[in-house]
Amino acid sequence: MAKYNKLAGKHIVVIGGTRGIGRGIVEASLESGARVTLAGSSQTSADTAVKSIKAEYHNTNNTTGQHLLGLSCDLSAQDSTESALETLLATAAARNGEVDHVVYTAADSLSLGDLQAVTPATALKAAHMRFLVPVLVGKVVERYFSRAEMKGRGDKSLVLTTGAIASKPAPGWSVIAYFAGGINALTRNLALDLAPVRVNAVEPGIVNTGLWDPGYASLEEREAGLMKMTAGQPVGRPGAVEEVVEAYMYLLRDANATGETVRTRGGQHLV
Incomplete structure (x- = not known):
């Protein structure tokens, strides 16, 4: 019996799984032997991500990606969000088996500026x-x-995504800090409301993903900008997706963790 390969055969639904941290969670879950459904804002984006992931893993392990499903889940319209989520979980279960874990990483770009x-x-x-x-x-x-x-x-869980601004203020971020802090509080209370379903959150710091793209003209400019933002932190660079994803994987595996926010911030809170 494998004591520590706890995600093998489990079904993980990743909402926002086509790119960035969400895509990293999809890949890490597949490498752990899980069945994965990734949800994108359109069927085209979901299909593109599935095709790309399967191509990436084809030469290293032909079984990785075998249980990967891409579905559309358009959350942009307020009056249809709930029904879209219901349809997503029902379709994922029908096509990829019983759902065990749900991870929410979807977000639009960080476009709010000065107060x-x-x-x-x-x-x-x-x-x-x-x-x-x-x-x-x-x-x-x-x-x-x-x-x-x-x-x-068996174990069921939900993992949400917040941000380091929730616990370390910064000028110009008041509104986003308000939302992020709310996710931390929501996580704790949902852990009570949904019990025995576990509810946790991950609080990343600055991570090199496309979420920052609206502020930069090119990938090179974005990477240089993020390096400048993180230069004074102990790690001295932005987090990589494959590093930050480990926090999500821990929360998926540890059936004793609920109501927790796991932080992966490169030491941002220390300076």
Whole structure:
């Protein structure tokens, strides 16, 4: 019996799994022997990600990616978000087997600027993916995992995503800090509301992903900008996706962890 390969054969649904940290979680889960459903904002983006991942792993291990499914889950419209999440979980289970874990990493770009530039419209737009959708994910997960056929079927969990701004303030980030801090509080309370389903969160620091792209003209400019932002931190560079993903994998594996926020910030909190 394998005591520590706890994700082998489990089904992990990654909402926002087409790129960035979400895609890293998909890849790490596949390498752990899990069945994975990645959800993108469109079927085209999901199919493209699945094709790319399968091609990447083809020469190293032909079985990796065998149980990878891509589905569309458009969360952009407020009045259809809940039904889109319901459809996602039902379709994932029907096509890829019983769902064990749900990971939420979806987010739009970090586009809010100085506080004086914030308008009700821009704040509410940013709040959709960072405030409303995580609440609805918790609501749908509770309903999905509490159905009679799911009871007593082993460890189930939800992992949300927050950010280092929740615990280390920075000028110009008040609104995003408000949302991120709310995710930490939401995580703790959902752990009570959804029990015995486990609920946790990961708080990344500055990670080199496309989330930062609106502020830069090219990939090279983005990488240089992030290096400058992190130069004074103990690690001295932005986090890599494959590093930060380890925090999510820990929370998926540890059936004793709930109501926790795991931080992976490169020492950002120390300076």
